[in-house]
Amino acid sequence: MVGIVMFHPRFLVAFILSNYLVCLLATAARNGGFTFELIRQDSLNTSFYNANKYYPNVPQSQISAYKGHHLMKVLIGTPPVHIYGIADTGSDLVWTQCVPCDGCYNQTNPMFDPQKSSTYSDISCQSEQCHLIDTGTCSPQNLCSYTYGYGSGSITQGVMAKEKVTITSTSGKTVSFDLSFGCGHNNTGTFNDQEMGIIGLGGGSDSLVSQLGSTFGSKRFSQCLLPFGTDPNIASKVSFGNGSEVVGSGVVSTPLVTKEDKTPYFVTLEGISVGQTYVPFNFSGKVSKGNMFLDSGTPPTLLPENFYDRLVAEVQKQIPMNPIQVQDDADLGTQLCYRTEINLHDNAPILTVHFEGADVLLTPRHTFIPPKDGVYCFGMQSFGNIDIGIYGNFAQANYLIGFDRETMRVSFKSTDCSKQ
Structure with a gap:
């Protein structure tokens, strides 16, 4: 599979830290936004964003920290399975390792198996999403293949697909949406065994922020990351859409x-x-x-x-x-x-x-x-x-x-x- 190789510097530094893991919990919002908590394994609780005084139910997701990276936890597929991807404002593509994955790096958690999900669908070469991502090429099976690289030489290759993503709220509610993502079948580079892929939060058209803009009111998000060395049982958070604005004294x-x-x-x-x-x-x-x-x-x-x-x-x-x-x-x-x-x-x-x-x-x-x-x-x-x-x-x-x-x-x- 040959595609346009996109490079960015996320992997330029192998800065080794101890147990910094981040996960994401989301809270469904009446106003269309949502917030993710970022859970850490070596992590740091005040009322959430000041904006939440006006938007009290902004969806949230947890992020946990692991070896200097922040991992965002989402549920993908039907029935849903957990995915922990690096929350990355420096790239766009959302991807995870998928079965079959003969050319992949080791990961602790089971890989996502598209055949076990009733809501998974491949994206064709002719679809708007394939041209939108700027990395898509046509496979012999008329599937939208991609190759996406990073500055360190790390590369993910696979097919673009659409899947149902579900976020569990802190109040017990859930919010679900359709997401175009990369199902990676050949992934190499400087990944550790807790990282199941990357959640691209950049400004490009195929990032999570861009795809969710119409669903949750706006293309804005906020994050509050815990510093290295804090209590791993406490989560960082990221919030999306209306209500994620950073306002108030000291801004x-x-x-x-x-x-x-x-x-x-x-x-x-x-x-x-x-x-x-x-x-x-x-x-x-x-x-x-x-x-x-x-x-x-x-x-x-x-x-x-x-x-x-x-x-x-x-x-x-x-x-x-x-x-x-x-x-x-x-x-x-x-x-x-x-x-x-x-x-x-x-x-x-x-x-x-x-x-x-x-x-x-x-x-x-x-x-x-x-x-x-x-x-x-x-x-x-x-x-x-x-x-x-x-x-x-x-x-x-x-x-x-x-x-x-x-x-x-x-x-x-x-x-x-x-x-x-």
Whole structure:
């Protein structure tokens, strides 16, 4: 099967963390929206989004965390079976491993078997959905075949299909909808045994957000991700449709930048302050619009090499300890790490991320991640000699973040996501 290969950077970093698992629970909403809880295995409870004061029944889904990724739990098929896919704002395709799957990576949970579902149907080559995804080609059986690749070389291949997806609400109600998705029969790359596929939440036409826009009132969603190292029994959450807006005191917003590539959520980063010292994105002080994008599927924040070098030098200057250098697992160079018996979170500076029109504060818990006892590593890395960066999920933790494709803005609100 040959298709258009789509690449994105979700798998560029193999940042190994311990037991971070995310699942999704959904609450049916009268107003057409819904919210997913994100359940973690190493995870962090306040009233949910302020918008829910006006939309009290916004559907929710749980997300759990596992090894730096957030896994969204949905029910698929009839009878329904559980699927745990990486919640990924950096890609569009929704896919899961399917039987038969001779060329697949190992997974702990049973693979989805289309022949056991009464609501499964293949998508033909001539269908609108096949042309919509921009990855579809025609198989000898007239099925819509796809090939979808990621920046690390990870690839999923299979057929596009339509299936019933069901989300169980926290009140016991359910909401169901039809979803076009990839039934992956040949999947390789840097996946672990808990990851059954990917839930693409990007801006493209075949993402979960785009497909659900008409069903749940609008193409907007919000997420509140738990930070690494919190109680694994507490869930993160993601909310879709009307009622998922991020509003109220303390909200800051930055414009979404439209580019030819519709998948990433591009924003403009002007610089980052380390304590009171401002480090500009580049020496000239002028930046290109849309020089960063927000990616829940990438753990660390990845920055252009020159900017990263200046930033990390200032961070080192403000930490009264001798660092150690650790080679990262993704061959992106060395990481700034400290080996210490004291809590580095009490001795590291606060960083302020200066997006266009929005200042977002990052505490040391966002910026220094303890991958093992006694070692803390800076949660940002060099992305090489390029002029664009990725704002990863470490930095997004404990912020209610609203992606509003109606107003074309991203909003941030500092939030204890364990109380959402």
